[in-house]
Amino acid sequence: MLDGFQFLPNYLDRQAQEDLVETTRNHMKNNHFYTPRMPRSNKPFTVKMTNFGELGWISDATGYRYDKQHPETKKPWPSIPRALMSIWESVSQYPKPPQACLVNYYDENAKMGLHCDGDEEDINAPVVSISLGDSARFRLGGLNRRDPTKSFKLNSGDVIILGGQARLAYHGIDRIYGGSSTLLKNGGRLNLTLRRIDI
């Protein structure tokens, strides 16, 4: 396992998970999930996305980037909820605040291919990732796409941190265990990732 990878199982208790889902829902006004598309091929992702924060990660046929506005509504993203800022303060061990919170929604058939999070300038800041709802099989590799990988289950309330050497490690979501959690009314999995972009 690469140095700087941290797994905090059950970091959020059930009440904290419910509160976070409620907060996320409140921040979804004028901020619906959109379907990102792969650069060039324009193929839709199976994961639906939106963002909180001054910058949001988006993907469309022209490429990946951080942008200040929702690609469909053209509105600025809502601010990052306080509860998420305080999770960052507790676990990131980083002096600067996060600027972006990518909100991923997986239905039971969604997955995310192996990738590394390399669009942020400040790679000294970790990526803090929170899982809510259905469990998922997470795959973690090394610094090269072909490095061996390990997979393990992420359950609702788990937090992982990609920092240090692991900041640019390959990772992905192989599958969702549909119906494994009662947290989200309509099922599925919500993943919130906090990131710092600028140095």
Ligand SMILES: O=C(O)CCC(=O)C(=O)O
């Ligand atoms: O859903 C997850 O746990 C991983 C999400 C992810 O890798 C990303 O948004 O870059």
Ligand SMILES: [Fe+2]
């Ligand atoms: Fe990622």
